[in-house]
Amino acid sequence: MRMNRNDxxxxxxxxxxxxxxLTLDEKVEEFSRMGYIVPNRKLIKNTEQIQGIRESGRINTLILDEVNEKITSGISTEDINSYIYELTIRLGGIPATLGFEGYPKSVCVSINNEVCHGIPSSTRYLKDGDIVNIDVSTIYNGYYGDSSRMFCIGEISSERNNLVEAAKNAIDVGLEEVGPWKTLGIWVRLSMILSNRKDIP
Ligand SMILES: [Zn+2]
Known part of the structure; x- marks a missing residue:
């Protein structure tokens, strides 16, 4: 929808x-003309919404910090689930995964070669040498916070340590790249270059 300058x-x-x-819209239009996929207005958050997302993220991080204090060999992944459920409620939040498309738990806990989205269970215990990904999402005042963190239980093998370090480095490099008017990947730029090259079929 086109707006007038004085509206x-x-x-x-x-x-x-x-x-x-106006200035932002003009820049978005310019990116669109260049062939980029641009966000619609619903995705552009105002100051109050950004503050709400930030608060939710803060609660989410706090939960992971508390898990860091509790996590140890011998506890079950269900113990982690019930701890996160109670803590989230106590902090005034709602675990976002609980009931999402029928998901029965308040967190995903993935051990070693489980890539992600491991479902907590009272028969799965953490043991020394495990690497554990804990993926927490919180709804707070209607806003979503979501992040995961790796935890190393006791002494871990150098192979597992290398994996954890490589993944951490990858996310740090990715975060360095995040900024205004950056794209989520090289795909758009790459497809634009290719579509302008008539010699490439
Ligand atoms: Zn405005």
């Missing part, structure tokens, strides 16, 4: 369009 901005800030989102 009230579509974001409901109460400011005139020309003093609010």
């Amino acid at each position: 009230n901005c579509w974001c409901h800030s109460g400011k005139k369009y020309k003093y609010c989102h």
Whole structure:
């Protein structure tokens, strides 16, 4: 929808369009013309929404920090689940995975070669040498926070240590790249280059 410069901005800030989102919209349009996939207005969050997401992320991180204090060999993945459930409720949040498409638990706990989304169980115990991914998502005041963290139980093999280090390095490199007007990947740029090259079928 096209807006006039003097209209009230579509974001409901109460400011005139020309003093609010006009510049951003023009830049988004420019990216769209260049062939990039651009976010729609619903995906562009206002200050209050960003603050809500930040708060939810803070609670989510706090839960992982608390898990770090508790996690040890001999506990079951269900123990981790019930701890996270109770802590999340106590902090005023809701575990986002609980009941999502029928998922029965408040967290995903994946041990060693389980890639992700391991379902907590009272018959699975952590033992020394395990590497464990704990994936927590929290709804707080209607906003979602979501992150996972790796935990190493006791002494782990150098092979497992290398895996954990490589994954950590990969995410650090990825985070370094995050910024305004950056893309999520090279795909769009690559397909644009290819589509402009008539000599490539
Ligand atoms: Zn605006």
